[in-house]
Amino acid sequence: MRSSLIVTTLLATAAIAGIAVAKSGAPAPATPPAKAKAAKPEIGSYGFDAAGMDASVKPGDDFFRYAGGGWLTKTEIPADRAAYGMFNVLQDRSLAQTKAILDEAAAKPGSKIGDFFASYMDQAAIDAKGVAPIQPWLTALNGATDKTALATEMAKLQRQGVGGLISFFVNQDEKAPDIYIVNIGQGGIALPNRDYYVKADPKLDAVRTAYQANIAKMLGLIGEGDNAEARAKAVFEFEKSLATAHWTAIESRDSDKTYNKWSADDFDAKAPGMPWGAIRTALGVAGEQNFVVAQSSAITGEAKAFADTPIEVLRDYAKLRVVRSFAGYLAKPIDDANFSFYGPILSGQAVQRDRWKRAVAATSGALGEEIGKEYVARYFPPATKAAADTLVKNVIAAMGARIDKLTWMSPETKAKARTKLASFTPKIGYPSRWRDYSALEVKRDDLVGNIARANAFEYARGIAKLGKPIDRTEWFMTPMTINAYANPVMNEIVFPAAILQPPFFDAKADPAVNYGGIGAVIGHEISHHFDDQGRKYDPTGKLAEWWTKADIDAFDKLTAQLVKQYDAYEPLPGQKVQGGLTLGENIADLAGLSVAIDAYHKSLGGKPAPVIDGMTGDQRFYLGWAQVWRTKYKEQALRSQLLSDPHSPGEYRTATVRNLDPWYAAFGAKPGEKQYLAPAARVRIW
Template sequence: MRRLLLATTLFATPALLAGCTRAERPAPAAVAQQTQTVGEAAVGPVTPAPAPAPQIGSFGFDVAGMDRSVAAGEDFYAYANGTWARTTEIPSDKSNFGMFSVLADLSQERTHSILEEARAEGSKIGTAYAAYLDRQAIDARGLEPIRPWLNRIAGITDTGAYAALAAEADRAGIPIPFATYVGQDDKNPEVYALSLAQAGLGMPDRDYYLSDEARLTETRNAYREHLARVLTLAGEPNAAERAQAILDFETAIARAHWTRVDSRDADKTYNKMTVADLTTRAPGFDFVRYFEGIGAPVDSVIVAQPSAVEGIAQLIADTPVQVLRDQLMVRSLDSFADVLPTAFDDAQFAFYGTTLSGTPEQQARWKRAVDFTSAALADEVSQEYVARYFPPETKAAADELVQNVIAAMGDRIRGLDWMSAETKERALAKLAAFTPKIGYPDRWRDYSNLEIRPGDAFGNNWRANQWAHNYNVGKLGQPIYRWEWGMTPMTVNAYANFGMVEIVFPAAILQPPFFDPNADPALNYGGIGAVIGHEISHHFDDQGSKYDATGQLEQWWTPEDLAAFEARTAALSAQYDAYEPLPGMRVQGDLTLGENVADLAGLTVAHKAYRDSLGGQEPPVLDGFTGDQRFYLGWAQVWRRNYREANLRQRLLTDPHSPSQQRTWVVRNLDPWYSAFDPQPSQQLYLEPAERVNIW
């Protein structure tokens, strides 16, 4: 199981100031007295070159983006970022925009230059990129590339044939009513296992189907129109009636679905059973035929939501075959819309881009070509990216900072007043077992058996999806791929993998504002240091804490310590339940609990690491800000983000992360923040000491 730090460089040099303050650098006067020699002759005093400047502001923070008319204790996000938020427009091709977006755009532009060169050279990645880029050729072919597949869908006559074709759809990356994947067995992390989960919805969540809220009702109506539009474009008659039937089928599936809160519970979602038992419990779908079709003829499977899987299987048995065919047809056309005629691409974006996320304009074709190629041939693109934009010195510097934050986490665990010595010992053993991964993997996947053809955008996409599926299923029976990454180096993100007991930081996040070797250390600790602390803390959040030092889902807490931990997480959940980013829509404290725990603990640990790095000395005041103030401003700066309303609405329903403003507000639980900014009891963020949540 994995937890992501979601969200979006000039890369660092070996001078990441992990344990060095500005006061420890050579003074300019001392440097000026050094002499330079040529041969044996001294040439006299040399004026030193000015120190490299931070990329942002005078010390790594955008002071101009603050709004000092807002008190830090009233809204720390607005205090740190208010002018930026008020004056920054969301680009027309984005649903939201912030610091993650800035770095994602930079990664995209850099990858673009790599792929343009590759296109001129005719390499595999260049060929894939060029074929996707050629919209004229795609339009000229019409539905010819997908027509044989559509004909096969039309030929489904019963649920047995549907199960067989659903397996082929799954291999091609087309969503069906179930989701399967191969990953570590949570109860036996040295073994790969097949997992099965609920799926089958064309909208992001069950609430989009079941809620009476006015905006979601409007979205349902738009979805029905989208279904009819796709059927009409495919030349199908009675599109409106058939679209309603698809919507009715998916609404029934939504009723069977577990909530997202239940679906994130590692204990509830671990239900290992034999395939024979599954077929007895869910006879409406031919799982034996399906598992054979996806290339995984297993004897057992881990079922994430048993009642939902059983319910969906029965719905498939009870639903007219025509509706099953129609849903699979629309899913196929939507899944490959970007490599089908423009009308399908436009229809897909109109609903999924504009209606669901509020994005007015489709991304430029070259950007989408970069994204496609980076996904289809990820490691081939990644190797070029790393060679150009991530020097070894950066990796070493980041690793040093990671070790500092891990050490601070160890000290925090040892000092906990609510945890017994027995549980502390086990927690420290888990911390010692961590594998940090920085920048990029030390092995690359081989794509030699993935065929990429010039001028065949649809075929390249289809075969790339099949390759990825076969690669994943091919892990069954193999040793665990401990070298493998779940993100590319170009990804502006980070993650924690519970089964691997690892924390992973791709190259692209190791850039300003997260990490700048020329910035004040406080900004680096408040930025990437807190990100590192966040990922470390995920292994000790409400779900990560269920996995032991070997990555096994196993209870390693004493009952008393577990009760104390759960009391603290419940208090944090209640705190976030009170936030209302949109009228009538609150943050879901239980859904976002893992991320909120990681934010709270990560920032706590990063602050300790920062203070430890000072060696007992107070850092200088810079531009009127103390070291602790700069640390927390660094945290606030990385969460700058403006949202379109539709995108924020979708996130509040589906995203396990709180919105950026509320992520910034986690500071209200931290005593050093109160010392730094002196918030008053009358101000919105102020909490009495007894109300402040302190977990790790």
């Protein structure tokens, strides 16, 4: 799963669109305006919020602000957000839709989803319990008198959702995708990534200082306040030693380097210092003989850090992992103290989200497909699914045509690429088989227990896959999720029901806007199977080289141009977009737009696109793309994204258009304008 596509929408009229184009110097339309549609879209007159444009900005200077500058000016980031954009608008819509389902269920005790939701909403009962719900775990950690016992207790807690020293999950073996295997990766830190511990930066220095103060505060809240400042510093230094061993975000993207097959015996030989046998037993995989280790040298370094650190420090660290993992489900003083760092300081989010929103999210995380059945019945009509299925079919066909026309790819590889494309499994809306939650116990008066049991249920579900056939019906997102993903090992693209709403998709909107929105998103996900990492998986989903060396060299030369282009963007002083980190997503944006506009043109059936409110079809297509990436950020959130997120900020995702010849024809961008690229400088991959 490599992709996460997120966007949002605002309502408006389109009356000023024609004026905006004329002032900005785009070519005049050649055909008269179309008659108004009988069925009005949710946004504007044709599916685009034209009132959110800024007519004073030339498209060729800054397409992001031309298409959304008015929205940027009038939109304030809500206090409970660190960033705000079209994705968040749609997310709030999905939360409200889901809340309606949960409110009804909560009114009838005995419903799993209703009782779970009610347990989260009972703030008084939660506050009355204080730290008691996690006290047995803290007591168990206190009783661990040696490192083997401590590591064992930590591994047991990991099964219930407490963050561990390592990441651990069951997934397909990428080199043998017909079997499941245990995957191990770097972990153990509570800040976003290694840069937050080791990078020299005054802003990050301030974060580190605040983080240590927060550690001391959290220790005090669980009754460990003696000498808290010194203990906090020691815990931070241990986390720093873990982070120092970690691979960078760019290194961790490499599918070849992150596939390292280790036997059970290899752990003691290659990563001495941790009681691996005891950990495997506590994690429930004592009988497994083979594992895939992602960041191999990081696991070696983490084991050494564990061995070199006094048990008293490790015990404090383990207690903090417990309280951090469950702070949001504990009494308000603990919840607020945890948020006081992770909200305002780390992300820029000023206040906690409404409790009901957090309750909806938690219940959806625990019982997502149980809620999803009702969500789909209420909010995802068959007509929407049918329209989305058609869009997917059209965009896949457009990708095939693009492959056929490539000049840099050999005929041999083209034939295999076509085979891979033909083997895609699109999953639209919801699973074909719903998950069974009958074994999950839910109590109306036990939030922490419900969270822990849900985590343990999901953990057990993963372990139970070992030795079983691959479940190709499984979804890794709920129908209520505003997102989409590509899974190269399954050779699938997945679009939950909730993302198939405005501004991504509206059956009543102009097709051009839909193709520029959800169509480009579909193309994005398809192309992830052919990006710098996805291309490494063959038509069966196996991690195996199937391109010729000449193809790889030609592809790498093209992607290096894209890395260089994004490396030049500087959203914050001294903090640029990392072209290497964001490469996969940038390739997917470029390819997604390229295939989506081809699919849009094909959908016209040889007829000219109508002009609507002064906008040509191609103009509306690109405006549909820009609309979904309208986003504003708090500085802290933007910095975090630049340091750790494989997605470029919305402004630079919008700027993908500067590589596309049809965009120049549509908006008349010309030399001397800031986003103009000479034809030879435009990156053309797919």
